[in-house]
Amino acid sequence: MIPTNTSGASTDTWSKDRAPREIVFHGGKKDNLACHSERVSRSPEQSEGEESGGAQGELHEGEETCPICKGAGFVHPLLDSGQPDFSRVEPCQCKREELQREKFQYLQKYSNLGFLSRLTFDNLSPKGKRDDAISQERFARVYQMAKVFADNPKGWLVFFGPAGCGKTHLACAIANHRLNLGQPAFYIGVADLLDHLRSAFSPTSDITYDGLFEQVKNTPLLVLDDLSMEGATLWAKEKLEQLLNHRFNARLATVITTDVPLEKFDERLGGRLRDSEFCQVCIVGQKSSLACLDSLQLELLRNMTFDNFDYKRLNLPLEQRQNLQQAFHLARDFAPSPEGWLIFHGVNGCGKTHLAAAIANYRLAQGKPVFFVVVPDLLDHLRSTFSPQSNISYDEFFEGIKQCPLLILDDFGEQSVTPWAQEKLYQLINYRYNARLPMVITSCFSLDEIEPRISSRMVDPRLSLVFNIIAPDYRGDVKPSQMAKRPEPRITRRQRL
Ligand SMILES: [Zn+2]
Numbered sequence: 001m002i003p004t005n006t007s008g009a010s011t012d013t014w015s016k017d018r019a020p021r022e023i024v025f026h027g028g029k030k031d032n033l034a035c036h037s038e039r040v041s042r043s044p045e046q047s048e049g050e051e052s053g054g055a056q057g058e059l060h061e062g063e064e065t066c067p068i069c070k071g072a073g074f075v076h077p078l079l080d081s082g083q084p085d086f087s088r089v090e091p092c093q094c095k096r097e098e099l100q101r102e103k104f105q106y107l108q109k110y111s112n113l114g115f116l117s118r119l120t121f122d123n124l125s126p127k128g129k130r131d132d133a134i135s136q137e138r139f140a141r142v143y144q145m146a147k148v149f150a151d152n153p154k155g156w157l158v159f160f161g162p163a164g165c166g167k168t169h170l171a172c173a174i175a176n177h178r179l180n181l182g183q184p185a186f187y188i189g190v191a192d193l194l195d196h197l198r199s200a201f202s203p204t205s206d207i208t209y210d211g212l213f214e215q216v217k218n219t220p221l222l223v224l225d226d227l228s229m230e231g232a233t234l235w236a237k238e239k240l241e242q243l244l245n246h247r248f249n250a251r252l253a254t255v256i257t258t259d260v261p262l263e264k265f266d267e268r269l270g271g272r273l274r275d276s277e278f279c280q281v282c283i284v285g286q287k288s289s290l291a292c293l294d295s296l297q298l299e300l301l302r303n304m305t306f307d308n309f310d311y312k313r314l315n316l317p318l319e320q321r322q323n324l325q326q327a328f329h330l331a332r333d334f335a336p337s338p339e340g341w342l343i344f345h346g347v348n349g350c351g352k353t354h355l356a357a358a359i360a361n362y363r364l365a366q367g368k369p370v371f372f373v374v375v376p377d378l379l380d381h382l383r384s385t386f387s388p389q390s391n392i393s394y395d396e397f398f399e400g401i402k403q404c405p406l407l408i409l410d411d412f413g414e415q416s417v418t419p420w421a422q423e424k425l426y427q428l429i430n431y432r433y434n435a436r437l438p439m440v441i442t443s444c445f446s447l448d449e450i451e452p453r454i455s456s457r458m459v460d461p462r463l464s465l466v467f468n469i470i471a472p473d474y475r476g477d478v479k480p481s482q483m484a485k486r487p488e489p490r491i492t493r494r495q496r497l
Helices: 013-018 034-040 093-111 114-118 133-151 167-180 190-200 209-218 234-249 267-273 288-293 318-334 352-365 375-384 394-403 419-434 452-458 480-485
Strands: 074-076 156-160 186-189 221-225 253-258 279-283 341-345 371-374 407-410 439-443 464-468
Touching: 093 167, 093 186, 114 167, 133 156, 133 167, 133 279, 156 167, 156 267, 167 186, 167 221, 167 253, 186 190, 186 209, 190 209, 190 221, 190 234, 209 234, 234 267, 267 279, 318 341, 318 352, 318 464, 341 352, 352 371, 352 407, 352 439, 371 375, 371 394, 375 394, 375 407, 375 419, 394 419, 419 452, 452 464
Parallel strands: 156 253, 156 279, 186 221, 221 253, 341 439, 341 464, 371 407, 407 439
Antiparallel strands: none
C-alpha cells in the first residue's frame, strides 16, 4: 500500500448516497452531519485553502504521522501487479477504527433513536416481562422473529400488543442492531412524525417539509412506533397513508408497532398488514383486557387452594361428607395433568368454585397456563370486543379462549341466553370438544337444563366426567333437598326449542 493523494474520490459512499440533507432529532433541532464524514475523506492537501472546520482538525501539530499514509488517512489499494491502483482509494488502517466509530455515531444520530438507543436485544429478556408460561412462549417466538428480521430486514414486521408489552423495545432493538452492523435505520413515533410535519409547514420552521418526509419515506429501514389512525385528522391520515403506500410499493423494510387491532385500520392498510407474503404480524403481549378478565386476579379466588378447602365439614351428614371428599380428590388428581373435562355440578356455595379455583391456582403455581373465567363475564367481554373502543379484537380474544391449554368456566348456565350467547358458547365448547382440550366447568344447572348441543358433549364419557356435589351451601343451612326448589333457572327448556 502506497500513500498517495486521495484525488478527491471517496470510498465513503454511505455518507454521500445515504446522508439526508437535513436531519431532525428528538426535540426538532436540525443538523447537517455530512461534514463529519467529509472530514476524514479528504487528504490534508485537499483541505488546504478550504474554509476552516474542514480536514485541518484531523492532524494536530506534534501528533505522530501515520507511516503508511503519511497522515492522508487513505491509500490506494495494490493491483495484482504490485502497482497502486490510482483509480481507487480505501481508508488507511489508521483510520478504519475511527471511521467505523464515526460512521456508527453518524448512523446513530441519523437514526433519531435518541435515548431509545439503549433498547437492545441484550437488555431485553427473551421471555418478556410476564410470568405465565403462555405469555413467555409467545414472547420468545416474537423475540426470535425480531432477531431474524434484524439480521436481514425484508418486508414489514408488525408488533401488536398493549402498552408496556415490550413492542417498542423489540422494534428499537432491531434498529440498534442495524446500526451496530453499520446499516442505517430511522426511528420515529407516529405522533412525533405528524407533529413535525405540521410544524414543518409553519412559516417560521427551519426544517423543510419535504426533507423530513422524504427521509422517512425512503430510509432503508423505518421504525414507525405506535401507529394509530384513531383521532387522526384527515390530513394526518393522508400523510400516513402516503408514507405507507410508498414504502409498500417500494418494498422498503419497515417495523411498525401498534396497539390497534389490524381490522380497525382501513381496508387498504389493513389489507397490506394482512399480506402474509410481505408482512409478518407478531402478537407481542397478552392484552390487558384478557388480564383483567382473568378472575383469578381477584384476591378471593387467589386464596382458594386445595390446602384451605374444607372437605371435612364435620357438621354434614356422612353421605355428604364422603361426596365432598370424593370431589376434592377428583379435583386434586386432575390438577397435575389435566385431561378431558371435569364438570362439577351443585348448589351455590357447595364448594365447586373453590375446587375449580384450586385447580387453576395449582396450575399457575406450576407455571402452567390456565384461563379461569366466570361465564357471564366471558360473554360480556366478548360482546365488548365489538365496540370500537376495544383495544383487543374479538377474533383474537375468542381464539385465545378457545385454544387456551386449560380453560375453567365457572358458573356455566348463569349466562343470559340470547341466541348470540348460546352460539358463542356452543362454538367454544364444540371447538374444545373436537380438539380434546381440557376444561373444568362448574354449574348449578343440571345437564338437562343445558342446551342439548352442549350437554350432549358434556356427557360424552370418553372425554367428560360429571360429578354431582350434594353438599349444601357452606354459608347457610341449605339442605340438598332444597336443590329441587331453587328458583327457575334462566336457561329454560323453552329456550332450547
Ligand atoms: Zn494511516
